[in-house]
Every structure is written in C-alpha cells, then in structure tokens.
Amino acid sequence: MKILIVEDEPSLREVIQRALEQEGYVVETAADYARAEAKIAGYDYDCILLDIMLPDGNGLHLLETLRREGKRDHVIIVSARDSLEDKVSGLEQGADDYLAKPFHTAELKARIRSVLRRGRNGGDRELVQGNVTLDTESRRVEVAGREIPLLKKEFDILLYFMQRPDHLVDKAVLAEAVWGDHADQADNFQFVYAQIKNLRRKLSEAGADIEIRAVYGFGYKLSCAEPRPKP
Amino acid sequence: MKLIYRIALRLSLTLLPLLALWATLFYVIITAEINDEADDVLEDYSELIIIRMLTGQELPPPNDGSNNSYTVVPVTEAYAERTPHIAYLDAEVFIPEKEETEPARILKTIFRDRHGRFYELTVATPTFEKEDLMKTILIAVVALYLVLLLTVIGVTMWVFRRSLDPLYALLRWLDGYLPGHAVAPVPDDTSIAEFRKLNAAAQQAVTRSEELFERQKQFIGNASHELQTPLAILRNRIEWLLDRTPLSEEQTGELVKMQRTLNHAVRLNRTLLLLTKIDNGQFPESSDIDLARLLAEQTQQLEEIYRSRGLRLSLRIPERFTVRMNETLASTLVGNLLRNAFVHTAAGGRIEISLSDGVLTVRNEGTAPLQSDHIFDRFYRNSGNPDSVGLGLALVRAVCRYYALDIDYRFERSAHCFSVRWK
Structure with missing residues (x-):
C-alpha cells in the first residue's frame, strides 16, 4: 500500500509519514505543487493525502489533473479550511474524503483504512476487531456471529474505539466525539463512564475478545486479544 | 430639534424685537410729523387772528366749521412776563358742537396791542387720538409681524429644502448604512462645492471603515487558518507519544492535560473561524x-x-x-x-x-x-x-x-x- 503525502509544512509531513509508516504503509512525500505533480505523473498511489493550500498552487487542480488523466488513486483532502463549500467542491471533483485540520492521527488512519477498504471491496460498512463485527450502516454489532443489542450511545462509543484500535482515547475527546461539541467541558465524565461500563458488560457477557481498558484514569484503549490484521 | 425648526424659531425670535423697535420709531416719527403739520396750521391761524386784532378788523367767528377754535384773554403784565410767549401743547378740549372733549393741539401766544395791553391767544385744532394711533400701529405691526414671519419662514423653508437637499440625501444614505454590508456609493449628484466635499469625505470614511472591517475579518480568518497546521502537528505529536511510547501514569497525565489544553485552543480557533464565516455570510443554504x-x-x-x-x-x-x-x-x-x-x-x-x-x-x-x-x-x-x-x-x-x-x-x-x- 503506497501513500503520497502532499503537505507543505515539514513538521506535519514528518508526523504523518511516521504514523503511517508505523502502520506498515509505504509513504512518499511532496512538499509543494510542482513536486506533487511530478510524483503523481510518474507513479500510482493507493492513497494521496492532499493539502489543498500549497505555496505554489491549489491542490484541487492536482485532483482535477488526476481525474482528467483517468487515474483512480484515492484522494483524501486535508485542509485548514473547514468549510462546506471546500468540502463539497473537493468531493465533487472526485476526492474520496475530506479531513479538516487539526485532525487526530487516529482519525486520519481510520479515514485511510476506510478509503482503501472501499477501494478493495466496494464497501466500508464493516469494521472487525477480534470476534466483534460492527456494521456501520445497519448499526448492528455481532460478537462471534451473534448480535448484541446496543443503545445508541453505546454503539457510537464502540464505533469510535473500533476505528481507533490500540489508541489511547482521552475521556474528554471521547465525550466530544460522541456527545457533541463542548461535552468535554463537563465538570466530570461520569456520563462517559456510565456508558462505557454498560458497553463493557454487554461485550464481556457476549464473550467478546476485545476489551475497552481504562488507562490511568485519563482515558480508554480498545485492545484485542488477537493481533490486529494488517490493513 | 431639527435644523429647520431651529432656524424658524430663531427667525421668529429675531423678528420680534426688530419689529417692536421699528413700530416705536414709526410711532414717534408719525406723531412728530402730524404735530408739525398741526403746528403750522395753528401758527397761520393765530397770526391771522393777531393781525386782525391789531388792525382792529373783525375777528373770525369762534367756529367757522373747521373745528378750529380760539380764545383771546387779556392777561396781566406779570403773567406775560413769566410765561413763554409762544407755547405748543397737547390737551383735551371741549368741542361744544360735538359736546365732547377731543384731543387737540394748542398754541398759546402772548401779544400786546398798541395800547400796551397783554393778551393771551389760545388757538386749538383737534388732532388725532394718540391711543388710537398707537393701537392701530400695534395692530398693523402684529399683522405685519405675522405675515412677514410666515413669508420669511415659508421662503426660508423652501430655499432651505432646495439648497440642503443633498445634505438630506446624504443623511438618508447614512441611515441605511450598516458596517460590513454592501452598500450603494454615497449619493453625489450636487454641484454645490461644500456638499461635494462632504459627500467625498463621507465616502472616504465609509470606504476606509469598510476596508478596516474587511481587513479585520480577513485577519481573524487568516490567523485562524494559519493556526490549524501547527495545531495539527502538536496534536499528532502528542498522540504519537501516547500511542507509541511506554509511559508512566504521570507522563500520560501530563500528555493528556496538554492534549486537553490543545483541544481548548483548537475549539477556540474553530469558533473564531465560525464567527468569521457567519460575519462573511458564508451560510447561504437554508x-x-x-x-x-x-x-x-x-x-x-x-x-x-x-x-x-x-x-x-x-x-x-x-x-x-x-x-x-x-x-x-x-x-x-x-x-x-x-x-x-x-x-x-x-x-x-x-x-x-x-x-x-x-x-x-x-x-x-x-x-x-x-x-x-x-x-x-x-x-x-x-x-x-x-x-x-x-x-x-x-x-x-x-x-x-x-x-x-x-x-x-x-x-x-x-x-x-x-x-x-x-x-
């Protein structure tokens, strides 16, 4: 799996590269429009992370060029501009996803996995960790082939963890992701804990071999008994 | 208070003493003129009587239909000496024909006949009633004041409106002006130099404030955008540490706290961007x-x-x-x-x-x-x-x-x- 990172900020380029290489991807980088254009012309990539605000050009033009030439590389736009118009025009021009800065590493990885999976089998509905399967569309969760009933919040929490296996999720970040903006400003995270407790109980009662573990009281991590399959 | 009312008020207040002064002067002048005329007549009349008396001719009848009257009284030498020989005065005299007293102008003359006897001749001619005159003048002046005032104010209003029309156009335009909203340029269809200058100044001020407003919006927008990348770097580096390095509880705690502070900064930045977008009206789809x-x-x-x-x-x-x-x-x-x-x-x-x-x-x-x-x-x-x-x-x-x-x-x-x- 080959990934091209088009990003003008060296430090960000470096952290993304490091994170993705760590996931086992082959990563190449381009610091500006010209270099990105050259790389895209010369090679095929499974996924291109495209910053659309480049010092010497608009990343959207690269996307246009790519599509004009009939290349099927997956493109995830990474932009500092979190505007709907940018998102819409990016997706209309054939981007597979749109990620606004500042993103979480785990979020980026999840998006890449999702885009690549979509490319492979035409769908990204199912997430699998251990013997747990989560269907994002029908919102069903199965443990070893048997469905377990989850409440809405429980499902949302599990989905969040399934997309970020082995990643320490801060309680505050989880609260904001599941309960919405500003939930991380609550006085305490009792409400998060209550939901996690129920979710854990349901998972373990169903015999799941994944587990949501508390990490020093700051957050949680989804761990799997089996080694996680390579992306 | 509107400017036009202030002008009207000031005009009315200024005209009032002016007209009062004018009325007084008018009264004094008219009175003096009439007295002068009456005095001339009295002088002629008394001269006639004196000549007739001195020449021994027949005196005219006391009343010849002209309302003039006269009396001749012999006086002592002592009286003649202490009294001015010619004196004009105003008095009320009784007119027997009308059986009423009327204001009259009187001339008293003291003369001596050839026998050395002193006589005092008093001739009187009825004259106008001063109070009537004053009343008439007062009425005329009040009427004049009102008519003049109405005319002056009317004309002033008309001229004012005509000449200050560009000012009101500018004021109306200013009323409709909202900072940060696209506006029509300042109306400037006048040939009056002062108004052209005022309009130009208004246009300049508005343009400058629009520019500042725009620049401020842009600055907040740009600053927030520019911050996104460093925030992303920080966030990813902290996550890297949390995920990839064996950490003690204390270290994890510090990193998580850093992450929360960072999230705070991210939210702040995002909110500023949202505000900028709202101010820019970038939410068209309803x-x-x-x-x-x-x-x-x-x-x-x-x-x-x-x-x-x-x-x-x-x-x-x-x-x-x-x-x-x-x-x-x-x-x-x-x-x-x-x-x-x-x-x-x-x-x-x-x-x-x-x-x-x-x-x-x-x-x-x-x-x-x-x-x-x-x-x-x-x-x-x-x-x-x-x-x-x-x-x-x-x-x-x-x-x-x-x-x-x-x-x-x-x-x-x-x-x-x-x-x-x-x-």
Whole structure:
C-alpha cells in the first residue's frame, strides 16, 4: 500500500509519514505543487493525502489533473479550511474524503483504512476487531456471529474505539466525539463512564475478545486479544 | 430639534424685537410729523387772528366749521412776563358742537396791542387720538409681524429644502448604512462645492471603515487558518507519544492535560473561524429546521452530560415549530444558548426552556444580573470556568444578527433570561 503525502509544512509531513509508516504503509512525500505533480505523473498511489493550500498552487487542480488523466488513486483532502463549500467542491471533483485540520492521527488512519477498504471491496460498512463485527450502516454489532443489542450511545462509543484500535482515547475527546461539541467541558465524565461500563458488560457477557481498558484514569484503549490484521 | 425648526424659531425670535423697535420709531416719527403739520396750521391761524386784532378788523367767528377754535384773554403784565410767549401743547378740549372733549393741539401766544395791553391767544385744532394711533400701529405691526414671519419662514423653508437637499440625501444614505454590508456609493449628484466635499469625505470614511472591517475579518480568518497546521502537528505529536511510547501514569497525565489544553485552543480557533464565516455570510443554504425537535435533542444531550449536577429542568415546547435557517447555524444558536444555561447554573438549580409564539426563552437561576452590555461580546467571561471560551453568546448574537432575530437578556425573579424572537 503506497501513500503520497502532499503537505507543505515539514513538521506535519514528518508526523504523518511516521504514523503511517508505523502502520506498515509505504509513504512518499511532496512538499509543494510542482513536486506533487511530478510524483503523481510518474507513479500510482493507493492513497494521496492532499493539502489543498500549497505555496505554489491549489491542490484541487492536482485532483482535477488526476481525474482528467483517468487515474483512480484515492484522494483524501486535508485542509485548514473547514468549510462546506471546500468540502463539497473537493468531493465533487472526485476526492474520496475530506479531513479538516487539526485532525487526530487516529482519525486520519481510520479515514485511510476506510478509503482503501472501499477501494478493495466496494464497501466500508464493516469494521472487525477480534470476534466483534460492527456494521456501520445497519448499526448492528455481532460478537462471534451473534448480535448484541446496543443503545445508541453505546454503539457510537464502540464505533469510535473500533476505528481507533490500540489508541489511547482521552475521556474528554471521547465525550466530544460522541456527545457533541463542548461535552468535554463537563465538570466530570461520569456520563462517559456510565456508558462505557454498560458497553463493557454487554461485550464481556457476549464473550467478546476485545476489551475497552481504562488507562490511568485519563482515558480508554480498545485492545484485542488477537493481533490486529494488517490493513 | 431639527435644523429647520431651529432656524424658524430663531427667525421668529429675531423678528420680534426688530419689529417692536421699528413700530416705536414709526410711532414717534408719525406723531412728530402730524404735530408739525398741526403746528403750522395753528401758527397761520393765530397770526391771522393777531393781525386782525391789531388792525382792529373783525375777528373770525369762534367756529367757522373747521373745528378750529380760539380764545383771546387779556392777561396781566406779570403773567406775560413769566410765561413763554409762544407755547405748543397737547390737551383735551371741549368741542361744544360735538359736546365732547377731543384731543387737540394748542398754541398759546402772548401779544400786546398798541395800547400796551397783554393778551393771551389760545388757538386749538383737534388732532388725532394718540391711543388710537398707537393701537392701530400695534395692530398693523402684529399683522405685519405675522405675515412677514410666515413669508420669511415659508421662503426660508423652501430655499432651505432646495439648497440642503443633498445634505438630506446624504443623511438618508447614512441611515441605511450598516458596517460590513454592501452598500450603494454615497449619493453625489450636487454641484454645490461644500456638499461635494462632504459627500467625498463621507465616502472616504465609509470606504476606509469598510476596508478596516474587511481587513479585520480577513485577519481573524487568516490567523485562524494559519493556526490549524501547527495545531495539527502538536496534536499528532502528542498522540504519537501516547500511542507509541511506554509511559508512566504521570507522563500520560501530563500528555493528556496538554492534549486537553490543545483541544481548548483548537475549539477556540474553530469558533473564531465560525464567527468569521457567519460575519462573511458564508451560510447561504437554508432548510426547514424543526426548532422544537432540535431543542428536545440538545436538552436531552446536555441533561445527560450534566446529570451529576442535579439540575431541575422544565421544557415547554410545542409539537413542532419550523423555521427556515441554515442547519449549522440553527444548532449553533440553540446549542450555545442551552449550554450557557447548563454551564452557569449552580448544582440543584432550575432551568426553564420554553418556546411559544415564535419566542425561545431560556431561563436559568442565578444570583446577580450580568452586564447586559457585554455578555454578547467576544471573550467576555463572567464565570471562573477556565474551560469556557467566552465565545458562546457571541456566536448566538452573530447568528441572530445574521437572521435579523431579536435577542434579549434580562434578569428577573432571580433568573437569567435569554430570549430569541423569530419575526
């Protein structure tokens, strides 16, 4: 799996590269429009992370060029501009996803996995960790082939963890992701804990071999008994 | 007070003493002139009588139909010596024919006949009634004052309106001017140099303020955009440490705290971008939003988050209340209003949310009124909550302004009360 990172900020380029290489991807980088254009012309990539605000050009033009030439590389736009118009025009021009800065590493990885999976089998509905399967569309969760009933919040929490296996999720970040903006400003995270407790109980009662573990009281991590399959 | 009324008032007040002065002068001059004429007549008459007496001719009859009358009385030498020989005076005389007294002009002359006897001749001619004259002049002057005043004011008004039309055009234009909104250029169809100058100055000021406004908006927007990349780098580096390195509890704690502070900065930045976008009017697409449903959902969400506080909640909303708004903005408006109430109510406090007749009211118990002038300002914070960004109510106001909704804050029955009215 080959990934091209088009990003003008060296430090960000470096952290993304490091994170993705760590996931086992082959990563190449381009610091500006010209270099990105050259790389895209010369090679095929499974996924291109495209910053659309480049010092010497608009990343959207690269996307246009790519599509004009009939290349099927997956493109995830990474932009500092979190505007709907940018998102819409990016997706209309054939981007597979749109990620606004500042993103979480785990979020980026999840998006890449999702885009690549979509490319492979035409769908990204199912997430699998251990013997747990989560269907994002029908919102069903199965443990070893048997469905377990989850409440809405429980499902949302599990989905969040399934997309970020082995990643320490801060309680505050989880609260904001599941309960919405500003939930991380609550006085305490009792409400998060209550939901996690129920979710854990349901998972373990169903015999799941994944587990949501508390990490020093700051957050949680989804761990799997089996080694996680390579992306 | 409008300029035109001030001018009218000043004209009236200035004309009043001027006309009074003029009336007095007129009276004095007329009186003097009439007396002069009467004196001439009296002089001729007395001369005639004296000549006749001295030459021994027959004296004219006391009344020859001219209303002039005369008397000749012999006087002593002593009297003649202490009395001026010619004296004019005004007096009331009795006219026997009319049987009434009338004002008259009198000439007294003392003369001596050839026998050395002194006589005093008094001739009188009826003259005008001074009071009548004064009254007449007063009436005339008042009438003149009114007519003159009306004319002057009328003419002034007309000239004023005609000449100051460009000024009023400019004022009307200024009334319609809203900073940050596209406006027609300052009207400038006048040939008057002063107004052209004024218009040019207004145009210049507006252009400059527009530029500043635009630049300020751009600056906030750009600064926020530029911050996104460094924030992303920091966030990813911290996550890398958390995920890839074996850490002690203390180290993890420090990193998580850094991450939370960073999230705070991210939210701040995002909110500023949102404000900039609202100010730029970048939310064109509207849809039908069921406000009642939105309220119910968000309230439920917040209730769950703040359950540990034991707040007492009352929600009185209709089945449905649909407004035409942008979805993001509607949820920003409702969310921030509700969150504000939840965050700033002490444990066990009461929150009342109601929606009726197009008015959304959120009341939450509090101890003292807030500074209503500032609560909607950016970064105004009344609470000691370090996690509060101080932009929530600024967002609420920005959304309200965007849709021209009325937002109101008041403190009543020891509760903060925010209400938004859909027109």
